[in-house]
Amino acid sequence: MTELQLWLSALEMGCFFGMLALAYYLVLVGAGFFNFAIGPYAMMGGLCTSWLVIEYDMGVWPAAAIAVGATVVLAALTELVVVRPVQRRSGGGELPALVAVAAVLFAIQQFAGYLFGHPTLPGQSLATFDPVTVGPATLQPSALLLMVATVVAFVATALWIRYTRTGRLLRAVGDSTHAARLLGLPVNRIRLVAFLLAGVLAAVTGLLFAPKAGVNSLSGLSWSVSGFLAVVVGGTGSVWAPLVGGLLLGAVEVFVPYYFGGHSHVYGLLLVALLFFALRPQGLFVRTVRA
Template sequence: MTDPQLWLSVLEIGSFFGLIALAYQLTLIGAGFFNFAIGPYAMAAALGASWLVVEFKIPAWAAILVGLVIAGVLSALTELLVVRPVQKRAGGGELPALVAVTAVLFIVQQGAGIVFGRRALPGQTLFRTPPVELGSVFVTSSALLLIVATAVIFILVSVWMRHSRTGRLLRAVGDNRDAAVLLGLPVRRIRLIAFALAGVIAGIAGILYAPKSGVSFTSGLSWTLVGFLALVIGGTGRTWAPLVGGLLLGAIQVFAPFYFGSLGPTTMVLVIALLFFAFRPQGMFATRVRI
């Protein structure tokens, strides 16, 4: 555990998990809803970008931009065409919408396999520079970009949530949707913004992580699960709480095989998830309620 290269891997993997969890958090805060299709959005963005580069030789920057548009549009359409009408027919109930979104997860996954192909593709990056040697650590351009982008995104989202009018409305709608409707707040527009922004952040996560792991149409389900667990562990009380949960999961992914073998990461993640569900379901950082 003293190898700096391993800790770099923890930062890289944890940053990815944290970004996926942040996308979850945005829809939860802004719409009061767990969008379990977050992972497939990330997969569709990364796989779509790689497919455009490999099949059509489109420049990486243009393909990445298209991938982000795909993720944002898919997420917005999920709210407009699935969550909103299902909740309306169910009288505001969440369970039917959760079931419908779970179906969206598999539809996006299988649709990506049909459109982009069922083979794994390498991730795309804007910067293809040789690894930089920092002491005993070799830092690739993709790893550095992922870590820096994660820090910047968390800072920007935190500032946006606290100081912008839209960010404050997002929190108000999430805190009490019925009260927001009575006050005449633009609930539908705010929910749509929450979903679209979450989709774009998920797309950024998938695109930046794909150079390390590659991407295939089946990646979405596993990314959905780890992002959800990172949110459960970190909690929703602070904007940066999902990043803490992601880094903890990243540490498990990197170090557990040294002590528990190849099944170690899966076993440890499940054990920690069960412990949090049982004893601290609000996560490490819960929302403070002032009385």
């Protein structure tokens, strides 16, 4: 394997981690806590698409649309049926919300296993064309689609947060939910928007990444951890911070096992996480909260 091929693989993994982290970021900014159900959302996007194509011989685009729609419904239910009632009864605490979304994570995995079964299904590519040659390396269609989607998602999110009213409200609610309520801002609506957008991003990410290694009902947990670590590394100081964290973890994911073999990437990711938790828990980019 050429060094360029390794870098392309690292870029693909980094885009995957970064997209998951961006979904985390939106909920973190809009609702003030980590939504650990992001991984299962992504798993549902990929698994539901593959299941519809394989079991019902459905076209990949209609299957993907149904999968994304179903995931968005799950994201909305997470906020409306689980998180919001829990926080209302607990006085708005973050810990009950974290426990609630952790329960949602495992509930979605169990539901997916019951509905789709437990075997790993091959991912379905949204487009079929010849691999793209980049010097001595090749880029598979699914990897190219994921990279393009990552650029589009981050640019669109950055512009949305900066220039639209809803995006600015998201930042205001994230700065201080209490102050936002006192000012009469639509906090509940903004939180729901954050969950819905995170659901769309996660679902698209899952179905674009699934062709690389397949997807099963247990993929959600590991994907949740990967996205969370990318946020921890990148921080929340910028919309682009999750992508920076994702790219760093992507490099670790690819290069560490290449040079050290086996499952050494697991220890590499753990080492990076421990270093950031211990030395820079706020991540590379720190978010400034307005008083």
